[in-house]
Amino acid sequence: MHKFLKVAQREYLETVKTKVFIFSLLMAPLIVCGIIFFVSRTSLDKIGPRPPIKVAVSDLTNQLTAELESRFGEYSSLNPNRQIQLRMLETEQDTSRKLSDWAKTEVREKRFDIYIVLEDSILDGPGQMQFYTCGLKPAEIDMPWTIENLINTAVVNRRCQLQEFSPQLLEKLRRRVPSKHAELSTAGDTENIKSPGQRVMGMMVPFFFMYLMFLGIVVTGQQMMTSVIEEKSSRVIEVLLSAISPFELMAGKILGLVGMGLTVMGIWVAAAYGAARWQGLDIEVTASLLIYFGIYYLLGFLFFSALLAGIGSICNSLQEAQTLMGPISLIFVLPLISWFNLVRNPQGVFARVLSFIPPLTPMVMVLRLSADSNVALVEIIASILVLIAAVVLAIWVAAKVFRTGILMYGKRPGLWEVLRWLRQS
Amino acid sequence: MNAISLENVSKFFGNVRAVDDLTVLVPTGSIYGFLGPNGAGKTTTIRMIMNIIRPDKGKISIFGDGSIEQVKARIGYMPEERGLYRKMTVRKVLSYFGALKGVTASELAKRVPSLLKQIDLISWADKKVEELSRGMHQKLQFAVTVINNPDLLILDEPFSGLDPLNLDLLKTIILQMRDQGKTIIFSTHAMHEAEELCDFILLINRGKPVIDGKLDQIRSQYRSNAVSVELEGDAGFIETLPIVAGIHTHGRRLEIKLTDGGDPQQLLRALLEHVPVLVFEVKVPSLHEIFVSLVGADNAQVS
Numbered sequence: 176m177h178k179f180l181k182v183a184q185r186e187y188l189e190t191v192k193t194k195v196f197i198f199s200l201l202m203a204p205l206i207v208c209g210i211i212f213f214v215s216r217t218s219l220d221k222i223g224p225r226p227p228i229k230v231a232v233s234d235l236t237n238q239l240t241a242e243l244e245s246r247f248g249e250y251s252s253l254n255p256n257r258q259i260q261l262r263m264l265e266t267e268q269d270t271s272r273k274l275s276d277w278a279k280t281e282v283r284e285k286r287f288d289i290y291i292v293l294e295d296s297i298l299d300g301p302g303q304m305q306f307y308t309c310g311l312k313p314a315e316i317d318m319p320w321t322i323e324n325l326i327n328t329a330v331v332n333r334r335c336q337l338q339e340f341s342p343q344l345l346e347k348l349r350r351r352v353p354s355k356h357a358e359l360s361t362a363g364d365t366e367n368i369k370s371p372g373q374r375v376m377g378m379m380v381p382f383f384f385m386y387l388m389f390l391g392i393v394v395t396g397q398q399m400m401t402s403v404i405e406e407k408s409s410r411v412i413e414v415l416l417s418a419i420s421p422f423e424l425m426a427g428k429i430l431g432l433v434g435m436g437l438t439v440m441g442i443w444v445a446a447a448y449g450a451a452r453w454q455g456l457d458i459e460v461t462a463s464l465l466i467y468f469g470i471y472y473l474l475g476f477l478f479f480s481a482l483l484a485g486i487g488s489i490c491n492s493l494q495e496a497q498t499l500m501g502p503i504s505l506i507f508v509l510p511l512i513s514w515f516n517l518v519r520n521p522q523g524v525f526a527r528v529l530s531f532i533p534p535l536t537p538m539v540m541v542l543r544l545s546a547d548s549n550v551a552l553v554e555i556i557a558s559i560l561v562l563i564a565a566v567v568l569a570i571w572v573a574a575k576v577f578r579t580g581i582l583m584y585g586k587r588p589g590l591w592e593v594l595r596w597l598r599q600s
Numbered sequence: 601m602n603a604i605s606l607e608n609v610s611k612f613f614g615n616v617r618a619v620d621d622l623t624v625l626v627p628t629g630s631i632y633g634f635l636g637p638n639g640a641g642k643t644t645t646i647r648m649i650m651n652i653i654r655p656d657k658g659k660i661s662i663f664g665d666g667s668i669e670q671v672k673a674r675i676g677y678m679p680e681e682r683g684l685y686r687k688m689t690v691r692k693v694l695s696y697f698g699a700l701k702g703v704t705a706s707e708l709a710k711r712v713p714s715l716l717k718q719i720d721l722i723s724w725a726d727k728k729v730e731e732l733s734r735g736m737h738q739k740l741q742f743a744v745t746v747i748n749n750p751d752l753l754i755l756d757e758p759f760s761g762l763d764p765l766n767l768d769l770l771k772t773i774i775l776q777m778r779d780q781g782k783t784i785i786f787s788t789h790a791m792h793e794a795e796e797l798c799d800f801i802l803l804i805n806r807g808k809p810v811i812d813g814k815l816d817q818i819r820s821q822y823r824s825n826a827v828s829v830e831l832e833g834d835a836g837f838i839e840t841l842p843i844v845a846g847i848h849t850h851g852r853r854l855e856i857k858l859t860d861g862g863d864p865q866q867l868l869r870a871l872l873e874h875v876p877v878l879v880f881e882v883k884v885p886s887l888h889e890i891f892v893s894l895v896g897a898d899n900a901q902v903s
Contacts, residue, residue, distance in 0.1 A: 178702075
């Protein structure tokens with residue numbers, strides 16, 4: 176067996192055995208499963224009862240009491256855990272100011288949660304409803320919106336009554352037209368009926384693939400740096416270099432960690448697929464997407480791990496390396512924060528430009544490929560070629576830096592010194 | 601034949617000449633000591649031999665003209681900065697480095713236990729390296745160095761920090777390997793260890809060779825031409841002997857300085873004609889004294 180295969184074998188076996196690895200391997204799928212389970216099992220109704228919201232209303236029109244009481248009563252009987260206590264304040268025009276001052280004080284002293292003033296032109300003019308609250312609890316933050324809807328319904332109903340128009344008829348007239356979405360396959364004559372949930376999945380699957388790529392490249396790449404720094408700080412490196420060349424060492428390490436990364440990917444994809452099936456979500460993944468994913472992952476990982484091997488070799492401690500890692504990690508966040516734009520417009524200029532920035536190519540291309548099956552083959556091949564060129568360059572640079580940096584202790588070399596190493600044969 | 605030859609090798613770190621025009625030939629089957637104070641260039645020289653750093657000038661060849669990468673499997677190297685994988689077991693560390701040095705799996709299955717027995721670590725074979733004591737760690741490090749049964753052993757400061765028991769063990773193994781015809785190079789700043797083991801000595805200071813050659817020759821070359829004696833009876837006649845240049849008295853002991861070309865054996869015969877001789881010692885200078893006399897006391901901050 177060639178020496179660098181032995182290095183790869185050790186790297187793989189020793190990394191897979193570490194507690195940190197097993198923990199991070201299991202945690203990601205567990206968290207994903209946990210979130211899916213939690214979201215599908217819980218809704219607001221199941222959180223449990225909360226104390227009733229006390230709402231005081233000054234109705235300056237003096238016409239809405241009956242409608243409001245019936246709307247609020249209906250809501251409370253439908254939502255037994257989220258009661259609203261409505262109190263209509265008796266209003267007369269001349270005392271309204273005094274009354275409103277009193278009500279605001281009551282809100283400040285938490286005897287009312289919300290005080291609402293309905294202006295008198297609300298039925299036939301530009302009148303508004305005014306909400307007064309004081310330090311609403313986070314759990315009740317959605318209540319003004321709910322109450323606004325209830326009052327709106329009450330006001331519309333009252334307007335109908337004034338026009339002698341049946342609210343039931345209005346509702347019947349305003350009924351929404353239901354919709355159904357069918358996806359036609361390009362080849363056969365099958366029609367897939369898509370539920371709204373599936374359409375959301377259509378957005379989420381590309382994100383999931385991109386995130387998987389991100390985790391696979393960055394997390395396992397970090398392992399590269401940890402491993403290099405461990406060998407450097409435990410001074411085992413010189414013993415190693417007496418048996419093998421620096422390049423063999425680096426190549427072996429990269430190969431071992433690629434194997435480890437593929438193991439992690441395999442387990443995560445299987446876990447995600449299993450979780451989706453378990454929850455009855457149908458994910459459409461084509462074989463070609465998986466193949467592209469494999470290619471991009473391999474190249475992306477080679478690029479990033481070569482980079483980190485170089486960085487790791489010039490640092491003396493993990494803390495020092497992480498300082499250098501900061502700016503690099505920021506680049507990776509770019510597609511993560513703009514994923515929504517990328518999914519909506521996978522053929523846009525932004526997506527195309529990001530596809531050709533080597534560290535981001537794997538993430539962005541996988542996102543685009545899973546969001547839209549019509550990415551031009553020329554573009555795919557071009558992005559792969561750019562990535563291959565970047566990988567070759569990264570390995571060339573890393574090998575030079577690694578060779579010199581790995582034996583340097585003490586002060587970390589500056590950028591100019593590293594550039595000088597690159598010029599050396 | 602020479603196991604290693606360095607020809608006009610130089611290495612600069614910025615403006616510092618770490619090694620300056622060094623030429624050394626290490627004969628096969630010898631123990632060669634690289635001596636010198638801290639910072640003399642010993643580790644740099646050894647690292648250049650191992651191709652861990654490259655010389656700026658000069659040529660290094662090992663086993664004839666083979667490049668180091670081709671002969672790494674025949675070399676055992678113990679660096680000054682030592683370390684092993686802390687999370688691996690003793691047995692696995694030894695097997696891993698053996699495999700990297702090209703020892704076959706079947707050979708390793710035999711060699712690992714026998715080597716662990718030899719250094720008395722067999723009961724620790726399946727413990728993790730981090731559980732070993734410092735002394736055991738050092739023994740294991742040495743075992744890693746010799747796992748490939750090397751023809752050439754290069755040890756950088758092998759004796760620093762060893763307890764007396766391990767020191768003796770290491771010296772025994774080094775001498776055994778020399779007797780098997782293997783070549784050993786080690787660096788040290790402790791002169792007495794070199795005197796005990798070495799056939800050849802290279803004394804370097806500030807990157808430059810000060811002395812290079814066979815230990816016996818070096819000693820006779822720098823002989824101080826003095827004899828120390830203890831006699832019974834009157835010693836007044838000694839001053840009259842033609843080969844004596846001067847006498848210092850330290851209590852019962854007399855330091856006799858001979859004239860240039862004066863033979864100590866002739867002195868002994870002359871003494872025996874007059875009085876019984878209790879002690880007769882031809883003064884051989886220690887390496888330390890030679891070094892001090894050559895580079896000056898300021899430089900020779902050695903133990």
